Every structure is written in structure tokens, then in C-alpha cells.
Amino acid sequence: MSRQSPSLAAVGITLDPAPGIAVSRHLYERIRDAILSGQLRPGLRLPSSRALAAELGVSRTTTVTAYERLRDEGYLDGRVGAGTTVALLQIPPAAAPVHQPPAVRRPPRLSAQGAALAGVRWRIRHAMDGPGSGPPAFPVGRPALDAFPAELWGKVVARRARRSAGSLLRYQHPAGYRPLREAIAAYAGMARAVRCTPEQVLVVGGAQAGLSLAARLLLDPGDDAWMENPGYYGARGAIIAAGATPVPVPVDEDGLDIAAGKALAPRARVAYVTPSHQFPLGVTMSLPRRLALLEWARTADAYVVEDDYDSEYRYVGDPLPSLQGLDGSGRVVYVGSFSKVLFPALRIGYLIVPDELVDAFAAGQRFAAAHVPALEQAALTDFIADGHFARHVRRMRALYAERGAALVQAARRELDGVLSVTPAHAGLHVIGWLPDGMDDGAAALRAAEHGVDVQPLSAHAQEPGRRPGLLLGHAATPEPDIVTGIQRLAAALTAAS
Numbered sequence: 001m002s003r004q005s006p007s008l009a010a011v012g013i014t015l016d017p018a019p020g021i022a023v024s025r026h027l028y029e030r031i032r033d034a035i036l037s038g039q040l041r042p043g044l045r046l047p048s049s050r051a052l053a054a055e056l057g058v059s060r061t062t063t064v065t066a067y068e069r070l071r072d073e074g075y076l077d078g079r080v081g082a083g084t085t086v087a088l089l090q091i092p093p094a095a096a097p098v099h100q101p102p103a104v105r106r107p108p109r110l111s112a113q114g115a116a117l118a119g120v121r122w123r124i125r126h127a128m129d130g131p132g133s134g135p136p137a138f139p140v141g142r143p144a145l146d147a148f149p150a151e152l153w154g155k156v157v158a159r160r161a162r163r164s165a166g167s168l169l170r171y172q173h174p175a176g177y178r179p180l181r182e183a184i185a186a187y188a189g190m191a192r193a194v195r196c197t198p199e200q201v202l203v204v205g206g207a208q209a210g211l212s213l214a215a216r217l218l219l220d221p222g223d224d225a226w227m228e229n230p231g232y233y234g235a236r237g238a239i240i241a242a243g244a245t246p247v248p249v250p251v252d253e254d255g256l257d258i259a260a261g262k263a264l265a266p267r268a269r270v271a272y273v274t275p276s277h278q279f280p281l282g283v284t285m286s287l288p289r290r291l292a293l294l295e296w297a298r299t300a301d302a303y304v305v306e307d308d309y310d311s312e313y314r315y316v317g318d319p320l321p322s323l324q325g326l327d328g329s330g331r332v333v334y335v336g337s338f339s340k341v342l343f344p345a346l347r348i349g350y351l352i353v354p355d356e357l358v359d360a361f362a363a364g365q366r367f368a369a370a371h372v373p374a375l376e377q378a379a380l381t382d383f384i385a386d387g388h389f390a391r392h393v394r395r396m397r398a399l400y401a402e403r404g405a406a407l408v409q410a411a412r413r414e415l416d417g418v419l420s421v422t423p424a425h426a427g428l429h430v431i432g433w434l435p436d437g438m439d440d441g442a443a444a445l446r447a448a449e450h451g452v453d454v455q456p457l458s459a460h461a462q463e464p465g466r467r468p469g470l471l472l473g474h475a476a477t478p479e480p481d482i483v484t485g486i487q488r489l490a491a492a493l494t495a496a497s
């Protein structure tokens with residue numbers, strides 16, 4: 001062991017603390033990192049705290065504090081006054097300082113399910129670097145956040161935070177805040193003809209968390225699940241995360257093709273559907289198909305996951321009752337979300353499950369997320385009870401109907417013969433059909449270059465074979481931007497064709 005104690009500068013250790021960082025902490029970190037990286041070898045004698053203080057021009061308290069912490073954590077040996085040496089540690093080669101990137105990136109050692117999940121395509125949107133200021137027109141699946149009463153929501157949350165601090169700080173029941181479960185049961189019954197008790201309602205972190213929970217509780221690794229094709233990638237990802245196989249089943253103008261599903265995956269244990277407003281095609285599942293789907297689930301001992309993500313928005317006629325309301329044999333797991341009706345970052349959705357699944361789903365939620373944050377659940381309950389929720393939905397329904405009509409009108413004027421846009425009777429987006437043979441992915445990229453955010457229909461398909469088309473969200477785009485957005489899209493598509 002060397003008797004000679006080098007100056008720290010001689011081994012390349014100098015101080016350069018960031019503003020606000022105590023010098024003693026900085027010194028501690030520099031020496032610790034130097035030990036972990038091998039720059040200071042095990043057994044090396046360090047300068048005394050006094051000599052080091054003089055060398056660095058800092059107080060002795062600073063160096064003593066740093067040395068003591070390093071000694072307490074096992075990096076240094078010795079006592080103050082009796083010499084300080086680097087501890088005789090076996091340092092693995094990769095134990096480099098945490099803030100430095102590893103020299104060689106190894107592929108992560110994931111489970112088979114993890115690797116499959118990491119491969120699911122989920123970044124559907126394109127980078128938007130086009131001309132113009134403000135957010136680009138036509139993002140899909142986004143509500144009008146510019147019209148959300150954020151100040152009012154803030155007051156409701158603040159009032160709750162002030163008044164019920166005690167009870168909302170405790171762990172909650174995994175199924176959710178009881179008054180919210182009651183409010184959801186009443187709302188789903190009234191607005192969606194869902195038949196349930198509050199006990200069947202489970203508050204989850206958005207529809208996505210509900211889909212993942214349902215997939216994990218109802219599917220074993222290797223099982224088949226019917227997946228609408230084209231369909232929602234969030235559901236596909238949830239099925240893959242459970243280790244199961246999403247089997248693409250075609251969708252036509254009556255919704256999911258049940259006969260095709262039976263032929264393609266006769267032993268499927270789950271069918272994922274969006275019967276009120278199919279995502280992304282927008283069709284409504286016909287009554288014969290609904291009855292056939294329920295009958296299949298009953299005889300196959302399978303479950304139907306009904307994703308009712310945006311059913312509040314129907315502009316023509318009455319909203320269609322849920323599939324769950326037709327189910328007499330406890331085969332439907334109903335999924336709802338406040339993402340589209342309020343705002344997506346709220347991360348509150350709900351599952352309404354058959355009686356016999358209630359305990360299993362509560363346990364699943366307990367071990368997945370414990371529960372959804374209580375303050376937001378309680379604030380949402382107040383927002384509903386005070387009538388703000390119903391008022392907001394009414395206002396948004398009128399606004400989205402106007403924006404949808406403006407989009408269709410502008411498209412008919414500017415995009416005649418290039419993009420055939422069908423009127424939006426429901427939901428937050430419309431579909432524009434491109435001429436057969438056109439590459440919708442290339443068209444969407446071209447649109448992005450012109451500052452317009454549209455999604456290619458093919459990005460939602462698990463298997464190709466559909467007409468090319470573009471999804472245009474109308475809800476989050478104010479009318480003046482709809483007109484300029486359509487003009488830009490026309491420029492992009494005519495340049496592309």
C-alpha cells in the first residue's frame with residue numbers, strides 16, 4: 001500500500017460544483033465516482049482532510065464531511081487523523097458513475113412478453129415540423145382542451161384538497177372512491193343503458209389501464225383474442241402484454257365479422273370490440289352482430305371487452321345503448337373513459353365487470369396500481385354532482401358537431417376528387433378515403449410536411465387489405481384552423497398524387 005498520498009488534482013479530481021450544490025456533497029460525489037470508475041484504486045492513501053482542504057481551497061469541515069460520508073458508505077477506510085485509504089472493494093467493471101452513459105449499450109434482457117410488447121407500434125403521430133404557428137390541425141383522438149373549463153376544474157380540485165385532506169390521504173379501496181363508483185353506475189345506466197350496481201364499477205387509470213387489467217385477468221399466455229382489424233393499438237398492446245395473441249378479425253359496415261372470428265380463432269377467450277363507434281372506421285355494430293357476439297361468448301365461455309371510449313359524442317339520432325345492456329349472461333366487461341369527455345391527462349376511466357369478476361379485478365388493480373389517486377377521484381365526483389360534467393358534455397357535443405360539419409364542408413370544397421370525406425355522425429374524427437392504390441402512409445407524411453397532423457388508416461391495421469384512407473380529428477381544431485388545415489392538406493395531396 002502506498003505511503004505516499006497524492007494530491008487529488010494529480011489523479012484528475014478537480015471541483016466544479018453546480019450552483020446550489022454544497023461543495024462537500026460535490027467532493028463526496030467526485031471521490032465516489034472516481035472510486036467506482038477505477039480512477040482511485042483500492043488501497044490508495046488519500047491526502048488528510050486538512051491537506052485536501054488546503055489543496056482545494058475549501059474549509060476543513062467540507063473535506064471532513066465528505067470523507068465521513070464516504071467512510072460511512074464503505075468507500076473509504078481509516079479514521080480521521082489515522083490516514084484515509086480507498087477501501088479494498090471488488091468493483092465490477094460496469095460500476096461506472098451513474099451519470100455517465102455506459103460505454104457499450106447492451107440489448108435489455110427482457111421477458112418474451114416484454115420483448116413482444118416493446119415491439120408494438122404505438123407512435124402513430126408524425127413529427128410535426130410544418131409551417132404555421134400553434135398546434136397543427138386534425139390530431140386524432142383529442143378533445144377540445146381549449147374549451148375545457150380548466151379554471152372551474154382547478155377550483156373543484158382545490159376545494160376538495162382543502163376540505164377532505166385527512167380521508168383522501170389514506171390508502172383507498174382498489175376498486176375506487178365509493179361515491180365516484182356510484183356516480184359512474186348511475187351515469188352509465190342512464191346514458192348508456194348499462195345494467196350494473198356500483199359494486200361492479202372499478203375505477204382505473206384510464207381505458208388503457210382497464211384494457212391491460214382485463215387482458216391480464218382474462219387471458220393466459222398463448223391464448224387467442226379477437227382483435228378488430230383495423231383496430232385500436234392500445235387494446236392490441238394490452239393483449240400482447242398479457243402474453244396472448246391478438247388475432248385480426250375483419251370489420252365491415254356492420255362491425256366485427258363474428259363468423260370470420262369463429263373461423264380464424266375458434267378457441268379465442270376474449271373479443272375486443274368498439275361497438276358504438278368502431279375505432280378507427282366509425283361504424284356501429286348492428287343488432288344481429290351484437291346478439292351473435294354475445295351468443296358466441298356464452299357458448300365459447302369467453303368474454304367480450306366492450307370499449308365505449310367516446311360514445312357521448314353522437315351527433316345524429318340517439319346514442320346507441322351499450323352491448324353490456326343486452327348481455328344476460330355476464331359475458332361483457334365494459335370499458336369507459338373520461339379522457340375524451342374531460343381531458344386525457346386526468347387518467348381516470350372505469351371498468352364495469354360481471355358480478356363474479358368483481359373480486360378478481362379488485363385484486364388485479366391492487367397489485368397493478370393499488371388505486372387511482374384519490375383527490376382526482378373525489379374532485380371528479382363533485383364535478384359530476386354539481387352538474388359541470390353534464391353541461392360540459394352538452395357544450396362539447398354541439399362544438400364537435402359544428403367542427404365536424406366545417407371539416408366536411410371545407411373538404412368537399414378543397415379536396416374534391418382527391419379525398420372523399422364521409423360526414424361524422426359520431427366521435428372525434430372523420431375518415432377521408434384516398435383513391436385506390438394510393439399509399440396512405442406516404443400521404444400522411446406528406447401532410448405532416450405541410451403542417452397537418454393526419455393518421456394513415458393502414459397504421460391501425462394489423463393486416464393490410466383495406467382501402468387507403470386518412471383519419472382527421474376535428475374535435476381539437478378550431479374552425480379557422482380547419483379551413484387552413486384542409487387547404488394545406490389539399491396542397492400536400494395534390495403534390496403527392
Ligand SMILES: Cc1ncc(COP(=O)(O)O)c(C=O)c1O
Pocket residue numbers: 141205206207208209232234274279307309336337338339344348349
Ligand atoms: C379506441 C380507444 N379506446 C380508448 C381510448 C382512450 O384511452 P384512455 O382512457 O386510456 O386515454 C382511446 C383514445 O384514443 C381510443 O381510441
